[in-house]
Amino acid sequence: MSGAPVIDGLQCGRYDRELIERMRDGGLRAVTITASFWEDALETMDVLTGWNDLVREHPDVALIARSGADIDAAVATDRVAIVLGTQNSSLFNDRIGFIEHFWDMGVRIVQLTYNIQNAIGSSCYEPVDTGLSRFGREVVEEMNRVGMIVDLSHVGERTSLEAIEASERPVAINHANARAIYEHARNKGTEVLDALVAHGGVLGVCTYNNIAGDYAATLDGSAELVARHVELLGIDHVAYGSDLDPNSPADNIAWMRNGRWSRKVQHGASRPDIAPPPEAWIDNFDFHKFGEVRDRLVERGLLSAAEAEQVFFGNWKRMYDEGFAPAGATQQEETR
Amino acid sequence: MSGAPVIDGLQCGRYDRELIERMRDGGLRAVTITASFWEDALETMDVLTGWNDLVREHPDVALIARSGADIDAAVATDRVAIVLGTQNSSLFNDRIGFIEHFWDMGVRIVQLTYNIQNAIGSSCYEPVDTGLSRFGREVVEEMNRVGMIVDLSHVGERTSLEAIEASERPVAINHANARAIYEHARNKGTEVLDALVAHGGVLGVCTYNNIAGDYAATLDGSAELVARHVELLGIDHVAYGSDLDPNSPADNIAWMRNGRWSRKVQHGASRPDIAPPPEAWIDNFDFHKFGEVRDRLVERGLLSAAEAEQVFFGNWKRMYDEGFAPAGATQQEETR
Numbered sequence: 001m002s003g004a005p006v007i008d009g010l011q012c013g014r015y016d017r018e019l020i021e022r023m024r025d026g027g028l029r030a031v032t033i034t035a036s037f038w039e040d041a042l043e044t045m046d047v048l049t050g051w052n053d054l055v056r057e058h059p060d061v062a063l064i065a066r067s068g069a070d071i072d073a074a075v076a077t078d079r080v081a082i083v084l085g086t087q088n089s090s091l092f093n094d095r096i097g098f099i100e101h102f103w104d105m106g107v108r109i110v111q112l113t114y115n116i117q118n119a120i121g122s123s124c125y126e127p128v129d130t131g132l133s134r135f136g137r138e139v140v141e142e143m144n145r146v147g148m149i150v151d152l153s154h155v156g157e158r159t160s161l162e163a164i165e166a167s168e169r170p171v172a173i174n175h176a177n178a179r180a181i182y183e184h185a186r187n188k189g190t191e192v193l194d195a196l197v198a199h200g201g202v203l204g205v206c207t208y209n210n211i212a213g214d215y216a217a218t219l220d221g222s223a224e225l226v227a228r229h230v231e232l233l234g235i236d237h238v239a240y241g242s243d244l245d246p247n248s249p250a251d252n253i254a255w256m257r258n259g260r261w262s263r264k265v266q267h268g269a270s271r272p273d274i275a276p277p278p279e280a281w282i283d284n285f286d287f288h289k290f291g292e293v294r295d296r297l298v299e300r301g302l303l304s305a306a307e308a309e310q311v312f313f314g315n316w317k318r319m320y321d322e323g324f325a326p327a328g329a330t331q332q333e334e335t336r
Numbered sequence: 337m338s339g340a341p342v343i344d345g346l347q348c349g350r351y352d353r354e355l356i357e358r359m360r361d362g363g364l365r366a367v368t369i370t371a372s373f374w375e376d377a378l379e380t381m382d383v384l385t386g387w388n389d390l391v392r393e394h395p396d397v398a399l400i401a402r403s404g405a406d407i408d409a410a411v412a413t414d415r416v417a418i419v420l421g422t423q424n425s426s427l428f429n430d431r432i433g434f435i436e437h438f439w440d441m442g443v444r445i446v447q448l449t450y451n452i453q454n455a456i457g458s459s460c461y462e463p464v465d466t467g468l469s470r471f472g473r474e475v476v477e478e479m480n481r482v483g484m485i486v487d488l489s490h491v492g493e494r495t496s497l498e499a500i501e502a503s504e505r506p507v508a509i510n511h512a513n514a515r516a517i518y519e520h521a522r523n524k525g526t527e528v529l530d531a532l533v534a535h536g537g538v539l540g541v542c543t544y545n546n547i548a549g550d551y552a553a554t555l556d557g558s559a560e561l562v563a564r565h566v567e568l569l570g571i572d573h574v575a576y577g578s579d580l581d582p583n584s585p586a587d588n589i590a591w592m593r594n595g596r597w598s599r600k601v602q603h604g605a606s607r608p609d610i611a612p613p614p615e616a617w618i619d620n621f622d623f624h625k626f627g628e629v630r631d632r633l634v635e636r637g638l639l640s641a642a643e644a645e646q647v648f649f650g651n652w653k654r655m656y657d658e659g660f661a662p663a664g665a666t667q668q669e670e671t672r
Contacts, residue, residue, distance in 0.1 A: 041378060042377060045433070045437055046431070048433075050433075052436055053433070095382070097382070097385025097388065098381065100385075100388055101381055101384065101441050104440045104441045105440045105441065106440070
């Protein structure tokens with residue numbers, strides 16, 4: 001299986017040609033990046049400008065994936081397809097009309113909330129989860145219409161459940177684990193995951209050490225984390241989302257955790273009350289490790305080769321093929 | 337020729353279904369509207385939201401023209417294709433990266449300045465015309481690259497000349513006349529029009545009374561205004577741009593003339609020092625009049641039927657077919 005293409009469901013680094021070459025050399029053919037955590041519409045457009053610049057300057061190694069066909073092109077030409085995603089809905093400036101504008105600009109996945117409550121709903125860290133707000137219902141409906149995947153990775157349980165039920169299309173949880181496998185506020189409870197699966201969604205198993213514990217510390221642990229999720233959710237609903245942040249400046253963690261909303265120290269997913277989990281085995285430097293986890297699953301008989309390919313490519317590919325297209329679009333209409 | 341499709345190169349009204357139906361019934365199959373005069377990026381995106389809403393709610397009468405093929409579709413299905421244009425570059429928030437973002441959102445024509453100097457260059461009313469600025473050169477180059485037509489209707493003479501020379505693609509002057517035919521600061525001098533023609537551009541003859549005088553007051557005068565421009569510039573370089581503003585609220589003129597930049601009374605194109613010209617014969621209410629001017633030209637032998645069709649459809653169509661596509665695009669790549 002060595003050499004089969006990999007899709008990483010979520011990263012949040014800072015990208016340059018050298019990093020994209022390393023990802024390509026490691027076997028990645030699509031990566032969903034984070035274009036904003038807290039940034040509003042204009043700030044996100046400035047970030048997207050940076051992505052347009054990078055891809056325009058380095059078309060021999062990267063392209064923006066506006067459709068599943070673009071990922072096919074990346075695979076065929078040994079390049080990395082960049083899926084433009086966000087980890088917050090702040091880019092919409094609370095305007096339903098901006099969803100289509102950002103789809104036009106290439107954004108294809110938006111996580112409804114980041115670490116705090118917003119106009120759409122509640123985050124996984126809020127003590128009270130209001131569920132999906134009125135605006136949240138409008139947003140889910142509009143994202144379904146234009147072809148933008150709803151992501152629920154940092155979203156609260158009740159908001160997640162209501163978003164899955166409100167959505168007429170499958171949703172993603174591109175970087176989180178099952179609480180039943182590793183207990184953490186950032187991970188998802190059974191009710192949410194049952195609903196995700198029932199509605200055709202996909203969970204990106206995540207070896208970020210704070211939300212995966214010891215599983216993340218070794219190659220075998222990473223493989224077992226995947227295998228346990230497949231047992232729990234079924235092979236069609238498990239993929240991979242590393243949450244890696246390669247090349248990030250030292251203050252990036254503070255930016256992600258605090259944004260501009262608090263002056264007090266915010267811990268994000270880290271838990272100062274317990275011993276810190278060991279460093280993750282999958283790291284920012286060697287992208288071959290994705291394929292090594294996949295191959296280890298097969299070596300150990302935990303998954304068949306076809307099943308492992310689904311986790312590390314096929315399930316995201318299926319979701320992207322369908323989810324990036326406007327509702328009711330034919331092949332020709334897909335790119336508008 | 338009755339019934340042949342018409343393209344109006346520039347309007348600045350407020351549109352609803354009823355107005356679009358009237359335009360359709362009058363024979364218009366494409367209209368370039370004004371999405372902003374002074375509005376910045378976010379404000380223009382709000383305006384574009386309104387256009388997306390209108391077209392989504394009334395797809396049986398209107399569509400957004402992202403390519404020449406969309407205008408072909410409008411002609412084939414008796415609908416009005418809306419070309420999203422602006423009469424200022426304020427939507428870019430002085431960012432070269434926003435040109436591509438607005439192209440993605442459907443904008444296909446941008447006028448470099450409105451009535452005052454800006455970061456790109458000078459307007460036709462400024463006492464000193466700086467010419468195309470450094471940012472202006474970046475903008476023209478980028479608009480050429482993405483497939484966004486440069487318009488020079490309210491732009492100063494020197495800035496216009498330098499923009500034409502800097503542009504590798506034909507430019508438009510979608511609503512102005514030749515000073516040689518009617519003297520006015522808003523109209524274009526001989527040097528600019530010679531350069532326009534030499535570089536393949538198109539002038540939209542304009543029956544806005546303040547910049548056309550008595551020509552605009554009658555059907556025959558309107559026809560003569562067109563014929564004189566064809567004599568002057570050649571049949572390939574003359575089209576029509578009414579500058580009509582149907583359905584506009586009473587304060588729209590003040591908004592256009594003053595924007596937010598001045599508290600003093602600004603006159604725009606009106607000249608309080610002379611007797612006001614008569615009301616224009618072409619008005620906001622009967623869109624059949626475009627076709628009547630075209631047919632009168634033929635009746636009077638001023639133009640052949642084929643030439644009149646070029647003025648009222650073919651020249652804009654040619655410019656839009658070529659100008660809306662990214663540089664070097666094939667047919668398939670046109671819509672990205």
